Amino acid sequence: xxxxxxxxxxxxxxxIIFVTLFSIYPILRAFGMSFQGGSLIDLNWTxxxxxxxxxxxxxxxxxxxxxxxxxxxxxxxxLAISIMLAWIIFDKVKHKSLxxxxxxxxxxxxxxxxxxxxxxIFNGDYGMLNFLLRSVHLPAPDWIDDPAMSLATIIIxxxxxxxxxNIVILMGALRNIDPNFYTIADMYxxxxxxxxxxxxxxxxxxxxxxxxxxxxxxxxxxxxxxxALFNGQAGVGxxxxxxxxxxxxxxxxxxxxxxxxxxxxxxxxIILFATxxxxxxxxxxxxx
Amino acid sequence: MKRIRLSVLFSYxxxxxxxxITVFPFIYMILGGLMNFQETTSIPPTLxxxxxxxxxxxxxxxxxxxxxxxxxxxxTASVTTIVSLFNSLLGAFAMVNLRFKGxxxxxxxxLSLLMVPGEAIIFTNYNTIAHMGLLNTYVGLVLxxxxxxxxxxxxxxxxxxxxxxxxxxxxxxxxxxxDYIWKILVPMSKGGLFTVGLLSFISGWxxxxxxxxxxxxxxxxxxxxxxxxxxxxxxxxTQLQLAAATLTVLPILVLYLIFRKxxxxxVVRNDLKG
Numbered sequence: 001x002x003x004x005x006x007x008x009x010x011x012x013x014x015x016i017i018f019v020t021l022f023s024i025y026p027i028l029r030a031f032g033m034s035f036q037g038g039s040l041i042d043l044n045w046t047x048x049x050x051x052x053x054x055x056x057x058x059x060x061x062x063x064x065x066x067x068x069x070x071x072x073x074x075x076x077x078x079l080a081i082s083i084m085l086a087w088i089i090f091d092k093v094k095h096k097s098l099x100x101x102x103x104x105x106x107x108x109x110x111x112x113x114x115x116x117x118x119x120x121i122f123n124g125d126y127g128m129l130n131f132l133l134r135s136v137h138l139p140a141p142d143w144i145d146d147p148a149m150s151l152a153t154i155i156i157x158x159x160x161x162x163x164x165x166n167i168v169i170l171m172g173a174l175r176n177i178d179p180n181f182y183t184i185a186d187m188y189x190x191x192x193x194x195x196x197x198x199x200x201x202x203x204x205x206x207x208x209x210x211x212x213x214x215x216x217x218x219x220x221x222x223x224x225x226x227x228a229l230f231n232g233q234a235g236v237g238x239x240x241x242x243x244x245x246x247x248x249x250x251x252x253x254x255x256x257x258x259x260x261x262x263x264x265x266x267x268x269x270i271i272l273f274a275t276x277x278x279x280x281x282x283x284x285x286x287x288x
Numbered sequence: 289m290k291r292i293r294l295s296v297l298f299s300y301x302x303x304x305x306x307x308x309i310t311v312f313p314f315i316y317m318i319l320g321g322l323m324n325f326q327e328t329t330s331i332p333p334t335l336x337x338x339x340x341x342x343x344x345x346x347x348x349x350x351x352x353x354x355x356x357x358x359x360x361x362x363x364t365a366s367v368t369t370i371v372s373l374f375n376s377l378l379g380a381f382a383m384v385n386l387r388f389k390g391x392x393x394x395x396x397x398x399l400s401l402l403m404v405p406g407e408a409i410i411f412t413n414y415n416t417i418a419h420m421g422l423l424n425t426y427v428g429l430v431l432x433x434x435x436x437x438x439x440x441x442x443x444x445x446x447x448x449x450x451x452x453x454x455x456x457x458x459x460x461x462x463x464x465x466x467d468y469i470w471k472i473l474v475p476m477s478k479g480g481l482f483t484v485g486l487l488s489f490i491s492g493w494x495x496x497x498x499x500x501x502x503x504x505x506x507x508x509x510x511x512x513x514x515x516x517x518x519x520x521x522x523x524x525x526t527q528l529q530l531a532a533a534t535l536t537v538l539p540i541l542v543l544y545l546i547f548r549k550x551x552x553x554x555v556v557r558n559d560l561k562g
Contacts, residue, residue, distance in 0.1 A: 026412035
């Protein structure tokens with residue numbers, strides 16, 4: 001039966017119109033604008049000047065470096081902690097949903113609000129974190145006001161925020177593992193360690209791959225949490241600037257949209273590349 | 289036997305520590321919002337305020353138009369939720385129940401658009417909205433978010449699980465597509481729609497970068513932008529900042545605690561996005 005129900009387009013019309021106007025067009029436009037100079041109301045073609053500019057701009061490289069460092073540190077650490085916690089809740093705890101509810105709380109709350117709270121917890125003088133560190137005689141750095149600590153502060157906050165989503169997704173995946181696997185393993189006298197590495201982990205590979213992709217994409221877009229932690233700044237002296245910060249700054253503050261769009265294109269390519277690389281990697285692991 | 293118990297104990301300790309790390313900032317926020325200034329900045333830090341300063345909240349409302357921020361946020365989050373749900377519903381219906389030329393192409397384009405980070409297009413969208421003269425308007429705040437490819441996919445999976453014979457039977461009985469959507473599809477996937485609605489509302493409530501771009505008048509700000517501006521203005525008055533943060537977080541936290549099952553279930557179903 002070959003039918004072509006044209007009325008389908010009618011139902012799809014709102015979605016297609018909005019998607020074309022606010023998703024497809026802006027991608028093309030961003031690409032076009034990355035070759036244009038001048039201000040928003042007076043754009044002119046400048047060939048590759050914007051790209052030349054950002055590649056020669058130390059601030060751009062700092063933003064990229066920070067973003068990549070943030071991604072490669074916070075994502076694996078956050079994921080490892082999440083796997084550990086999800087496994088403990090799944091394996092050992094009776095009131096699973098209570099812990100699930102608790103750990104998921106940060107996901108629904110505003111990054112700005114909770115970032116403000118962390119600004120106090122991180123405060124060098126009267127912050128709770130340094131109070132605890134001092135009480136066990138550990139060094140108490142100035143998390144917010146020391147440029148050397150900016151990235152570390154952002155990473156800690158990022159890990160804290162990322163646990164919520166990861167744990168809930170992992171719990172869902174753990175619940176989906178066929179309980180017979182464990183029953184049979186028990187029959188053969190497998191240890192807890194064996195069960196974890198031989199059953200749980202391989203079964204979790206697709207979920208971990210999914211989380212890795214989501215987390216990496218999320219990490220490359222980091223903006224709001226930096227803004228919240230440093231009160232609208234990108235850390236002292238821009239020490240914690242990120243790719244989106246750089247784009248926002250060039251677009252809105254400095255008023256060079258072309259430069260911002262060139263940076264956007266580069267960011268987009270990095271995200272695509274990271275996703276692609278990570279998928280390839282996970283496929284390899286899945287095959288073994 | 290003893291070794292196993294020790295490992296269980298160890299697991300519980302880890303779990304407990306992380307649970308405290310997760311919950312503590314919320315507790316500190318709520319308590320800090322009720323302290324006086326000296327208490328929030330004392331060394332060693334105070335945890336329980338000596339006397340609950342409820343007047344902090346009155347001060348927050350007096351200093352900045354938080355009531356207005358609430359109104360703006362509820363309005364824009366509700367409108368984007370309702371309209372995008374409606375649009376996604378229609379689109380998902382067409383993709384699941386109708387056959388047409390180009391369906392594969394539409395599916396493919398939409399799927400690949402899911403990969404595009406919002407931050408990559410938000411600035412050019414600003415440009416579009418500015419050209420339309422919609423800066424500092426409610427329309428400008430909601431327009432780019434009136435449809436959601438993601439929610440459409442989400443609903444597609446719901447609708448796909450409803451047997452197509454029901455659709456065929458409805459057609460034979462002379463029902464129109466519109467009838468089918470409202471009399472069968474919607475009631476049968478109420479749970480899914482509600483969950484998507486909740487998630488959409490929460491993300492609308494927490495939105496930050498877009499409203500920061502398209503509004504600069506105080507009266508048009510949303511909660512999070514108002515809050516961050518307030519935090520900068522109230523600079524040294526830490527207790528007021530924490531009270532304002534509590535105001536922003538508490539409504540959504542209450543919503544979450546009421547509907548936590550649906551919200552968590554909805555997020556877990558996310559897996560189809562991968």
